[in-house]
Amino acid sequence: PMKVIFDTDPGVDDAMALALLARSADVELLGVCTVFGNGTLDTTTRNALYLAELLSLRCGVHRGAAAPLDGGPVHPPVEVHGRNALGDVPLPPHPARAESGIAASDCLVQALRRHPGEVSVLAVGPLTNLALALRAAPDVAALAREVVVMGGAFGHHGHTGNVTPHAEANIYADPQAADEVFAAAWPVSIVGLDVTHQVVMDGAYLRALREHGGGLGRFLWDISRVYQAFHHDTGVPDGFYVHDSTAVARLLVPGLFGTLRAPVLVDREGATRGRTRLAGPGEGTGRPVQTVCREVDAAALLDFYNRRMRAGEGES
Numbered sequence: 369p370m371k372v373i374f375d376t377d378p379g380v381d382d383a384m385a386l387a388l389l390a391r392s393a394d395v396e397l398l399g400v401c402t403v404f405g406n407g408t409l410d411t412t413t414r415n416a417l418y419l420a421e422l423l424s425l426r427c428g429v430h431r432g433a434a435a436p437l438d439g440g441p442v443h444p445p446v447e448v449h450g451r452n453a454l455g456d457v458p459l460p461p462h463p464a465r466a467e468s469g470i471a472a473s474d475c476l477v478q479a480l481r482r483h484p485g486e487v488s489v490l491a492v493g494p495l496t497n498l499a500l501a502l503r504a505a506p507d508v509a510a511l512a513r514e515v516v517v518m519g520g521a522f523g524h525h526g527h528t529g530n531v532t533p534h535a536e537a538n539i540y541a542d543p544q545a546a547d548e549v550f551a552a553a554w555p556v557s558i559v560g561l562d563v564t565h566q567v568v569m570d571g572a573y574l575r576a577l578r579e580h581g582g583g584l585g586r587f588l589w590d591i592s593r594v595y596q597a598f599h600h601d602t603g604v605p606d607g608f609y610v611h612d613s614t615a616v617a618r619l620l621v622p623g624l625f626g627t628l629r630a631p632v633l634v635d636r637e638g639a640t641r642g643r644t645r646l647a648g649p650g651e652g653t654g655r656p657v658q659t660v661c662r663e664v665d666a667a668a669l670l671d672f673y674n675r676r677m678r679a680g681e682g683e684s
């Protein structure tokens with residue numbers, strides 16, 4: 369199986385992505401690292417612990433960064449994911465699991481050093497933990513098999529921002545961290561809004577997941593009601609985007625994606641804060657060439673998700 373560290377801010381679509389990983393026999397999760405984003409760090413860590421128990425994960429949950437590298441304010445998008453970031457479904461106040469004593473950035477460094485060339489990092493929240501790992505241990509960049517990032521938007525097919533006209537939420541939350549992650553000499557695959565806005569789980573798909581996905585299918589339905597209502601109010605009439613599961617698919621079934629390769633730059637301040645763009649001629653010299661997804665076979669991706677979830681029917 370592929371060794372994976374999942375860096376996440378759960379979050380409804382994060383939870384759906386973690387469920388997919390948990391139902392993937394070809395994945396060995398080495399750790400779940402938490403970061404602020406869809407909720408405060410306390411909220412996302414509590415949610416990760418809850419999900420780890422629900423999904424019977426055998427890895428630790430590692431608390432990460434509570435704020436961006438510049439220490440700036442954190443604004444959880446309660447209108448998107450709910451006040452508890454899992455659709456305001458009541459959760460036990462005290463998770464059955466305890467978090468690991470190893471911090472997220474230390475977990476990343478230790479795993480990459482322990483298994484050189486074997487560990488894939490799947491990052492679906494703000495990139496603060498990854499940047500902290502690089503700052504503490506620059507050698508780890510050369511040790512990663514791959515880094516898959518859900519974040520950014522490059523304007524392909526007209527897709528630009530979702531929190532501002534220019535910026536996607538994960539990059540906007542910590543543009544300095546994103547810039548450092550894209551500038552490091554590890555192979556990054558970027559799964560931005562250009563592809564995630566092509567993948568919509570519609571009402572019929574979600575009802576089928578609820579009916580045939582066992583207890584987990586019903587749980588994913590319950591936590592996604594607020595998220596679906598938000599999409600309904602913002603231009604997706606029937607269903608929602610599954611940003612973070614699209615990044616899981618990039619890791620597990622890369623052939624579903626069409627890509628281009630270029631150095632990637634991040635605007636760190638001003639009106640375009642959080643904007644990602646491909647380096648133009650003469651720009652980005654010395655920065656590594658990264659892989660940017662621009663096409664996706666959405667039907668095949670949705671089928672992939674569905675088959676993996678149904679294979680586990682009756683398990684929970």
Ligand code: BDR
Nearest residue numbers: 379381382492537538611
């Ligand atoms: C990203 O931001 C969060 O709301 C989602 O979980 C996803 O990772 C989409 O912009």
Ligand code: CA
Nearest residue numbers: 379382492493
């Ligand atoms: Ca996320």
